[in-house]
Amino acid sequence: MDLKELRKEIDEIDTQLVTLYEKRMKISEEVAKYKINTGKPVFDKERENAKLDWVKSQVHSEFTKHGIEELFLQIMSMSRKLQYQLLNKNGIQDKTSFRLIDTIENKKDKKVIFQGVPGSYSQIAMLEYFGEDVDNYGVETFKDAMETIKNQAADYAVLPIENSSAGIVNMSYDLLVEYDNYIVGEHILRIDQALLATKDAKIEDIKTVYSHPQGLMQCAKYLDQHRDWKQISLQNTAASALKVREDQDKTQAAIASIKAAETYDLQVLQEAINFSDTNSTRFMVVSHEPIFTIKADKVSVCFEVAHESGTLYNALAHFIYNGINMTKIESRPLEGRPWEYRFFVDFEGNLNDGSVQNALMGLKAETIDLRILGNYKKYEE
Numbered sequence: 590m591d592l593k594e595l596r597k598e599i600d601e602i603d604t605q606l607v608t609l610y611e612k613r614m615k616i617s618e619e620v621a622k623y624k625i626n627t628g629k630p631v632f633d634k635e636r637e638n639a640k641l642d643w644v645k646s647q648v649h650s651e652f653t654k655h656g657i658e659e660l661f662l663q664i665m666s667m668s669r670k671l672q673y674q675l676l677n678k679n680g681i682q683d684k685t686s687f688r689l690i691d692t693i694e695n696k697k698d699k700k701v702i703f704q705g706v707p708g709s710y711s712q713i714a715m716l717e718y719f720g721e722d723v724d725n726y727g728v729e730t731f732k733d734a735m736e737t738i739k740n741q742a743a744d745y746a747v748l749p750i751e752n753s754s755a756g757i758v759n760m761s762y763d764l765l766v767e768y769d770n771y772i773v774g775e776h777i778l779r780i781d782q783a784l785l786a787t788k789d790a791k792i793e794d795i796k797t798v799y800s801h802p803q804g805l806m807q808c809a810k811y812l813d814q815h816r817d818w819k820q821i822s823l824q825n826t827a828a829s830a831l832k833v834r835e836d837q838d839k840t841q842a843a844i845a846s847i848k849a850a851e852t853y854d855l856q857v858l859q860e861a862i863n864f865s866d867t868n869s870t871r872f873m874v875v876s877h878e879p880i881f882t883i884k885a886d887k888v889s890v891c892f893e894v895a896h897e898s899g900t901l902y903n904a905l906a907h908f909i910y911n912g913i914n915m916t917k918i919e920s921r922p923l924e925g926r927p928w929e930y931r932f933f934v935d936f937e938g939n940l941n942d943g944s945v946q947n948a949l950m951g952l953k954a955e956t957i958d959l960r961i962l963g964n965y966k967k968y969e970e
């Protein structure tokens with residue numbers, strides 16, 4: 590047979606497949622109506638597994654068993670998506686506990702905390718976001734910040750979540766899971782690390798350099814040129830500046846902000862020592878209240894998936910099939926369960942959008958412990 594004839598045969602089979610697919614989806618619509626009336630969940634894992642076993646038993650080679658399984662996974666996934674859409678149209682939404690408010694821009698009269706001492710990047714980010722005259726104070730650890738917000742002793746906390754050169758701040762991710770606090774805003778700060786020392790110090794005097802591990806990492810190339818310097822990690826960059834000031838030892842230096850040099854009356858021995866000239870840190874603004882505004886255009890969620898082939902793929906399919914743009918995915922190890930992970934996903938949208946509600950409904954049914962971490966306005970310069 591020539592190619593033309595073979596393609597004609599394929600076209601005939603495809604015509605049947607398309608007709609059958611449409612017919613199947615129409616029945617899925619009827620199933621959705623039944624489920625709307627009875628409250629039965631859309632996702633029926635047992636039924637899907639039985640179906641997959643059966644279709645595999647109908648074909649012969651390993652290769653076609655795998656292919657038919659893939660095909661039916663996709664078909665049933667589309668069928669579920671259609672059903673979630675219909676449920677959503679009928680006003681059956683997963684009630685998120687999020688409350689729509691007019692604005693969080695009313696930042697006056699709010700008490701805001703940051704982690705660290707004055708002069709820290711967190712404080713600078715906080716002042717840029719909330720304004721110079723906001724009522725604020727520093728707490729010692731990230732956990733203290735989350736705890737203070739939980740107890741409502743302050744309204745908002747500003748914590749770093751990611752640096753453009755050194756990557757995510759693990760602690761912030763883990764604390765978002767541990768606490769029922771929510772992201773209500775974000776701010777990006779350009780980070781220019783400087784080498785600070787006492788007023789009488791010269792570069793040749795330096796023997797020890799203090800900073801936050803991220804500060805040391807961001808300046809790795811510069812520190813490589815001074816291999817004889819001992820590197821010591823401290824709680825944060827500004828705390829390193831404070832140490833140098835308190836010790837008044839000209840062999841010590843700190844990697845911190847220029848603002849920290851002003852705050853602690855130190856000398857800037859060298860400016861801009863970070864290796865990336867676009868070095869910046871993204872901070873999150875956290876509140877105890879699950880609130881969002883109509884202007885919010887970014888959603889952060891996290892979830893676990895069963896340790897089975899295809900589960901993450903199927904979960905992420907809810908973004909694709911709802912036309913949602915996923916902007917980030919991260920994973921963090923699960924405590925006590927080696928080599929298992931919790932996934933953190935950021936995507937564009939508002940909790941009021943039908944497509945977002947639809948995706949969340951699907952995700953909730955098909956993942957484990959889905960948490961909506963926040964819906965907030967994306968940072969814009």
Ligand SMILES: O=C(O)C(=O)C[C@]1(C(=O)O)C=C[C@@H](O)C=C1
Nearest residue numbers: 620631632633636637665668669
């Ligand atoms: O049988 C059902 O309950 C359906 O909703 C149909 C269907 C399918 O398309 O085959 C879709 C979703 C369920 O998870 C199981 C099966």
